[in-house]
Each structure stands twice: as structure tokens, then as C-alpha cells.
Amino acid sequence: MMVSVAYFVLYFLVFLTLLYLLLFNRKRYTRQLTYYPRISILIAARNEEHHILNCLQAIAALDYPHDKIEVLVGDDGSTDRTRALVEEFAKGRPGYTCVPITDTIGLAKGKANVLAQLARQATTDIFLFTDADIEVPPTWVKAMLSALDQKVGVVTGLTTVKGRSLFARLQSLDWLYSLGLMQVFSDLNMPVTTMGNNMLLTRQAYEDAGGFENIKFSVTEDIAIFNQVLKQGYKFRNIYEPSVLALSAPTASFGELLQQRKRWMRGSVYLPVYMFAIFVLHSAYYPVLVPFFFQAPTGIAGGIFLAKLLLQSLYLHTCLKRLNRTAPWWLYLIFELYLLVSSIILIIYFFLPTKLMWKGRRY
Numbered sequence: 001m002m003v004s005v006a007y008f009v010l011y012f013l014v015f016l017t018l019l020y021l022l023l024f025n026r027k028r029y030t031r032q033l034t035y036y037p038r039i040s041i042l043i044a045a046r047n048e049e050h051h052i053l054n055c056l057q058a059i060a061a062l063d064y065p066h067d068k069i070e071v072l073v074g075d076d077g078s079t080d081r082t083r084a085l086v087e088e089f090a091k092g093r094p095g096y097t098c099v100p101i102t103d104t105i106g107l108a109k110g111k112a113n114v115l116a117q118l119a120r121q122a123t124t125d126i127f128l129f130t131d132a133d134i135e136v137p138p139t140w141v142k143a144m145l146s147a148l149d150q151k152v153g154v155v156t157g158l159t160t161v162k163g164r165s166l167f168a169r170l171q172s173l174d175w176l177y178s179l180g181l182m183q184v185f186s187d188l189n190m191p192v193t194t195m196g197n198n199m200l201l202t203r204q205a206y207e208d209a210g211g212f213e214n215i216k217f218s219v220t221e222d223i224a225i226f227n228q229v230l231k232q233g234y235k236f237r238n239i240y241e242p243s244v245l246a247l248s249a250p251t252a253s254f255g256e257l258l259q260q261r262k263r264w265m266r267g268s269v270y271l272p273v274y275m276f277a278i279f280v281l282h283s284a285y286y287p288v289l290v291p292f293f294f295q296a297p298t299g300i301a302g303g304i305f306l307a308k309l310l311l312q313s314l315y316l317h318t319c320l321k322r323l324n325r326t327a328p329w330w331l332y333l334i335f336e337l338y339l340l341v342s343s344i345i346l347i348i349y350f351f352l353p354t355k356l357m358w359k360g361r362r363y
Contacts, residue, residue, distance in 0.1 A: 008292075012311070016311070030241060032146070033145060039069060039124055041129075043055065056073075062141055076101050076113075101117055111196075119206060120211075124203070125204070133248055135162070140244055152236065153229045153234025155199070156195055156200075156237070158245045161250040162250070170334065171250050171257070177312075177316050186236070194223070196222030198244065205232065206225070208234075212225060241322070241323075242322075283343055
């Protein structure tokens, strides 16, 4: 009982601190550009025929001089119409190129190998990375560039899930809530991670880090390159603004969601200790609360549950408000149930001795 009480005291102290920092320690990096450099957009694609055109059309609609955009799409052995669709889209657009990936270089595998080869073909000094199932906003490039200075080597944008189904909306809240927790640390100049589907790297920082081909293989290649860039002395910026909010296709099933989160959890071992501690503290809530229900008076246990729901909803509401988004009150309640079920199942699933399926490959 005393251990549970100590846990809840710590949990709420940490959560209140995070909420305070979210509300009163917001950092803004965007500024008006006075110069528009040439940039390269690098996209790894494998069997993305249902999404790739939406991705490319969003890039074609960017509010940035089109003659200063180089788009390189690496086709990673697709067995569907991905390559044909990219090549057809590239006709009449000289800045767009489809690059068939047929071999590997260095230590890179899978997506990291594709990006390593695209980086070698890029002709600019600024790389922007996104995924084939992502739609970036028109303001994306300008906003990402505006966060750069001479000491910054990596800039991270913001991504959430699109779609009107209940499952898609819950995934969207999950993304924005988790990224909102990370943003608090980023605003304190404490590095956490980046996202490979919404990331900017300067060529100099990328090459100083050795490139993907010289980094030990990881299924979370974005975290690996982020950490290497920071080791070279570069600074980072994370932006939590509508101007960089990209939209991802939702996972189609709960099984796919588990595979996605298992891959992310493998990458969590590369997170800094303070962020890993937050995730452990957050994940332990229900494993601690459920036994507590059988030991403590119902009113006290229920009050602890409601306090967590209120704080979490307020935190999430603040994150949504920053992005000019809203959610009905009942969705906050369902989101709590979603977190309960998904977190327990995911913890069990993570420790099962099964291979990780990612883009049709086992790792």
C-alpha cells in the first residue's frame, strides 16, 4: 500500500510539473525567411501504392520555390505499383527522381539503406525527410528552415494520424499526446528524439555523424542518426506548431498498431534516461492502480483515477489547442480506455519472443 501511495504522489508531482512547463515554458523558433536555399526531400518507399501519390501531391503544393526543391524517392524493392506511380508523377517535373534501390551500403539495412543512398545522390546542403504515407502541409519547408541556425544540425516537426474513424482519431490523440510530453523536454533544451517522417538534417551534420551507412543498424534509424548528430556537438530544435503538422495514414488494424509500437519501443532503449523514466512512470499507472483498487477505499481509488483523467485531458486539450484542433469531451474518456487496453496488451506483446514485421520484412 505504501509503495502504491508513493508512486501516485510521484506520478502526480511529475504530471503537474509537465503541465506547468507545457503551459508556461513554450519555445517558438519560426521566423520569416530572407533566403530560400535549395533543399532535398528524401523519401523511402516500399509497397506504398495507396499513399505515395498523396505524399507527392502534398510536396508539389509546398509554398516554396519549386525550382529549389529536389525530390528523391527511393523504391525499396516494391512489388506493387509504387515505382510506376512515382515515375509517372515525375514526368514533366524535373526536380523529381525515382531511385531504384538494389543493393546495400555499409551497415545500413531496410529504410536506413534507402536513405543512405538517397543522401549520396542529393545535390543540396539541406535534407528533409518524410515517409511515403505522409502528407506535409504547404508551410512545411519554410517552417522547418526557419528553426535553423549555424549550431543546429537537426530540426523535428510534428506528425499525427489523419482519418475520421474512431480508431484513427484515437491514434491521432495518442501521437499528439506523446509528442506533447516530449516537447516539454525539448523546450528545456533537453534532447529526446526526432521523427524520421518529419525531420531536417543539414548535410554537414549528417556527414559528420557518418551517415546511415556508418551507424549500427536499428529499426528506429531516426533515433540512431539523431543521437549521432548530437554526439558531434550539434544542437536540435523541435517544433510543435500547425505549420509543420504532417498527416500520416493510420494503421489499418490493432495488429499493425502493435507492430508499429513494438518497433518504437525497441527504439526507446536509445532515449535519454529522463524520457525513458517518464514513459515507465506513465506505463506503470494501471498496473499500480488496479491492485490499489482492492486495498484502498473505493472513494480514494476512484479519486486518483479521476485526477489522472482530468490532468491528462487538460494536457491533451492544451496540445490540441496549439494546433488549432479540438476533440469532443467523450473522446477524452474513450482515449483513456484506449490507453488502458493498448498499454497492457503492448507490454505483453513486446516481451513475446516474436520477430518484428516492418514493411514486409522480419527483424
